[in-house]
Amino acid sequence: MNFRNLTLAATGTALTATAASAETMDKGDVSFMIFSTVMVLFMILPGLALFYGGLVRSKNMLSVLTQTTMITALVMVVWVIYGYSFAFGGGSSPFWGGTGKLFLAGVTMDSMAATFTDGVVIPEFVFIAFQMTFAAITPALIIGAFAERIKFSAVMVFTLLWVTFAYFPIAHMVWDGAGYIFNMGALDFAGGTVVHINAGVAALVGAIVIGQRKGYGKDMMAPHSMTLTLVGAGILWVGWFGFNAGSNLEANGGAGLAMINTFTATAGAILGWTIVEGSIRGKVSLLGAASGMIAGLVAVTPAAGSVGPVGAIVLGAGASIVCFFFVTTVKNKLGYDDSLDVFGIHGVGGIIGAVGTGIFTAPSLGGVGGADYDMVGQTLIQAQAVGITIVWTAVVSFVLFKAIDMTIGLRVSEEDEARGLDLATHGEAAYHN
């Protein structure tokens, strides 16, 4: 779909349609993709759930676990009903996939979907399921911004509307052959724009609209379990191999490249954050290491299939260091309460990763770009893709947050916020001593 078209175009080779009889479905590719899909689910449950959960106070732990679980279920159902169609339905609009595959109409277990290699296919159901997990994790990322004060019903309504008007269109624009951003030639291997910038910007808007937690800056709001946060971070890293390598759609050298980049960028990012933190603060923290880890994973997401492993180290470390300064200094200066730093890590990391993809894909820096790769040109295209994503999602998110606030309300009462969302909203406690 994506990068392969660019290299072929650059070398002057026309893309020819292959006859259906030349299509091969390889069982290795299928098992790889099934495994990758399940790995992305693992990233959400319990990966993201625990990563976020450990960072909030214990009275709100269960609310994070519940929101993550419920968002996953809701989006998966929506995906199968209309999400897949809106994103990949085969329509020719640059902004929308159309209604051709509502309720997965026409898709059977024998239906095949293309990969990046001519003639190599995977079952369409596998592709649908793989993309479904991406659609589910993206809104789940956003909840970190308004944790500890959001109304549960608002989360569910926002999720439903946001995936409809922000996620599905942007997924279509970036990843579908008819998509607007795809046809600009932008590179986004596994979702730096579609998932991370998208969620990060929505989170920023949400944090600003909903306002700070009561007692922000005064009360003790330290993570209640750094242990669980690290468990979640570890699961996220492991699961991310499904996210990145799986985005190759086949088990070949491209998947191998995406895999090794998912190691090196992350390792570089952990070192980057912790070395800077250690130098400034005098202490290396586990939260810093885990945050660096995620920042690196986010940054390599758009780049995984086209940068080299050493370039990935630099990309990861660079993104991570910028994220460090953003979450420790810039955020505090600007005064908004993005509780779990969704914008600071997914947004900022995604922006750097997406733009950096244009730089590090260059063959001179170890990337897969051809001899005539235009680094400046590609980087500008990347920046445009980032800009479009930011504007689209910021506008949609703002409208949705405001509309929900004016109707059902975004925030729980002050009393419920003080009591904790677990008891107030769910009538349950995460822990009993």
Next chain:
Amino acid sequence: MSAKHRENVVKLIKAILKPFKLEEVREALTSIGVRGMTVTEVKGFGAQSGHTEIYRGAEYTVNFVPKVMIEIVVAADVVDQVVDTIQNTARTDKIGDGKIFVLDVEQIVRVRTGETNEDAI
């Protein structure tokens, strides 16, 4: 017996200690004949100050220091011996070693048998 006569017979000793001293103190007390105690995990501050934690640039000052509190009920005639034992065992000569309080117990009842006063210690 009049209320005034009963007043000084049973004492409650509360000692707030550094947590790592608990085992040592328990052993010292059982070796002088103390047959039971209640332990609570508490936090507090006195001369000893708390600490700072930083999470992604958000700095939190934790003013309270974790301690343990032991409560022992003893007969009045052994109070001094018990207090001395606790103090000598728990002392590290650094701030935050803790405090010991001695209170009067108005009544004490053993739940299993209904015994009261010194019989219930």
